[in-house]
Amino acid sequence: MHSGTFLTQFILEEQRSIPNATGDFTGLLNDIVTACKTISHLVNRGGLIDILGTAGTENVQGEGQKKLDVISNEVMVKSLEWTGHLAAMASEEVEGIISIPNQYPKGKYLLLFDPLDGSSNIDVNISVGTIFSILRCPDGVPEPTEKDFLQPGTQQVCAGFCIYGPTTMMVLTTGHGVNGFTLDQDIGEFILTHPNMTIPKDTGEFAINMSNQRFWEAPVQRYIEECIQGKEGPRGKNFNMRWVASMVAEVYRILTRGGIFMYPWDSRDPSKPGRLRLMYEANPMSFIVEQAGGASSTSQQRILEVEPEGIHQRVPVILGSKNEVERVVAYHKEA
Numbered sequence: 005m006h007s008g009t010f011l012t013q014f015i016l017e018e019q020r021s022i023p024n025a026t027g028d029f030t031g032l033l034n035d036i037v038t039a040c041k042t043i044s045h046l047v048n049r050g051g052l053i054d055i056l057g058t059a060g061t062e063n064v065q066g067e068g069q070k071k072l073d074v075i076s077n078e079v080m081v082k083s084l085e086w087t088g089h090l091a092a093m094a095s096e097e098v099e100g101i102i103s104i105p106n107q108y109p110k111g112k113y114l115l116l117f118d119p120l121d122g123s124s125n126i127d128v129n130i131s132v133g134t135i136f137s138i139l140r141c142p143d144g145v146p147e148p149t150e151k152d153f154l155q156p157g158t159q160q161v162c163a164g165f166c167i168y169g170p171t172t173m174m175v176l177t178t179g180h181g182v183n184g185f186t187l188d189q190d191i192g193e194f195i196l197t198h199p200n201m202t203i204p205k206d207t208g209e210f211a212i213n214m215s216n217q218r219f220w221e222a223p224v225q226r227y228i229e230e231c232i233q234g235k236e237g238p239r240g241k242n243f244n245m246r247w248v249a250s251m252v253a254e255v256y257r258i259l260t261r262g263g264i265f266m267y268p269w270d271s272r273d274p275s276k277p278g279r280l281r282l283m284y285e286a287n288p289m290s291f292i293v294e295q296a297g298g299a300s301s302t303s304q305q306r307i308l309e310v311e312p313e314g315i316h317q318r319v320p321v322i323l324g325s326k327n328e329v330e331r332v333v334a335y336h337k338e339a
């Protein structure tokens with residue numbers, strides 16, 4: 005595909021490469037694109053319309069919801085429930101499965117999404133995004149339940165994220181590499197601007213929330229300590245650090261210039277396996293990172309092979325440039 009291709013055309017071309025394709029998948033992706041364009045518009049309006057600040061409610065994670073968490077969740081559900089491509093949905097902001105109202109036809113796909121990623125950055129005008137993962141609904145299941153969603157990340161049909169930053173971009177994979185599209189606000193279309201995004205195997209840039217350092221396990225302490233020691237230390241090279249606190253922005257940076265992003269297990273709340281959610285953050289981002297030549301691990305196993313136990317379960321996340329991720333995993337094995 006040459007740069008300048010419209011996303012709609014790109015999706016249609018992809019569909020043509022799938023034997024007996026019905027157009028269901030293409031239709032679903034177009035619905036998601038429409039929802040993200042709507043959220044992009046709202047995010048961009050910010051203080052001009054009453055969408056900043058807290059909603060005064062809590063989600064299933066026990067986190068305070070921002071108005072935009074609730075609004076973007078509503079936009080996703082309302083844009084997708086009637087179109088006939090989905091059997092059911094699941095969202096970071098909704099405890100149970102979101103079923104398709106009876107008046108609408110059902111489709112063969114399951115959608116999981118984080119409607120607004122990087123919520124702590126909304127009010128301070130830093131990039132946020134939407135993350136999504138598409139699975140097939142098991143055959144013969146008219147009314148999917150949570151267990152039908154509990155498929156390992158290797159079963160994803162498609163994963164993507166939209167980042168609402170200086171430009172609005174959509175990053176997608178259907179298992180044939182990773183492509184980035186920029187929203188042309190003038191014509192309201194996503195245009196292919198970043199074909200075949202790939203992550204360099206090596207990097208000199210790490211991203212982790214350093215304020216949690218005292219709670220990390222020894223292998224993570226060792227890895228970060230060695231990065232900080234730089235040229236004078238065992239790594240013999242200097243490292244730079246970044247932390248945006250929006251996973252979409254961290255992953256987009258890594259897709260653009262490499263790097264390693266870590267949100268490891270920490271002892272702040274030992275009962276919690278991690279901060280980030282497997283089904284609508286770690287799995288879609290891991291599919292994208294691996295398709296771009298990177299790696300993604302819990303420190304013990306490939307994230308995409310984790311057997312899910314619940315739609316809101318959390319996992320430790322270490323992803324990015326392959327050689328660095330493998331080094332962190334090796335430090336855990338040695339420990």
Ligand SMILES: O=P(O)(O)OC[C@H]1O[C@](O)(COP(=O)(O)O)[C@@H](O)[C@@H]1O
Nearest residue numbers: 118120121122123124213249250251
């Ligand atoms: O506030 P912290 O500990 O730096 O965590 C930041 C992380 O939390 C998140 O904001 C969690 O996602 P949500 O905003 O969707 O809840 C990630 O995007 C980000 O990487």
Ligand SMILES: [Mg+2]
Nearest residue numbers: 118121122285
């Ligand atoms: Mg998130």
Ligand SMILES: [Mg+2]
Nearest residue numbers: 096118120121
């Ligand atoms: Mg979120």
